[in-house]
Amino acid sequence: MKQFKTLVIAAMMLVGGSQAINAQAKTAHVDVSEIMAKMPAMLDAQKQLEKLSATYDTEYKTMVDEYQGKLKKYEQEAATVGDAANETRSKEVQDMQKRIVDYRDNAQKELQTKESDIVKPIMDKVKASIQKVGKAKGFQYVFNSEGLLLADGPNITADVKKDLGF
DSSP states (O other): OOHHHHHHHHHHHHHHHHHHHHHHHOOOEEEEHHHHHOOOOHHHHHHHHHHHHHHHHHHOOOOOOHHHEEEEEHHOOOOOOOHHHHHHHHHHHHHHHHHHHHHHHHHHHHHHHHHHHHHHHHHHHHHHHHHHHHTTTTTTTTESTTTTTTTOOOOOHHHHHHHOOO
16 A cells, blocks of 8 residues: 555656646747838738739729719709610619729729738748747747737747848
């Protein structure tokens, strides 16, 4: 019975000791937003997206201006033209409205797709760099600084920027 107690106590100490070892995992943090905001490839991507967005905005504004012009003209002439013409014009205005809404929706979808296509490879590169730097420095876990209430460990943001070349 005494040997059994000794064995149980030894097992408990072994389990407790391994938990203490596991509790001391090396951790660090990195500010991914700062890296993305200052990364030259991301700045170029933002410029491309802004240019594309401006193109869509210009076309959208042209369509809306044309719509408003026709609507104003048709409202002024409504009393002087026949019912058939007013009905045709009403249908034309509704069709224009639908084309404008469809254009806006498609432009938003295309912008989101383009943004995803451009940003994903950049984000993958940042993630790979974080993993590389984290492993090189012997960290088991690297957390994103966003949302951390306490970031008392090493900050490897500068190291990741250096690895990415900026």
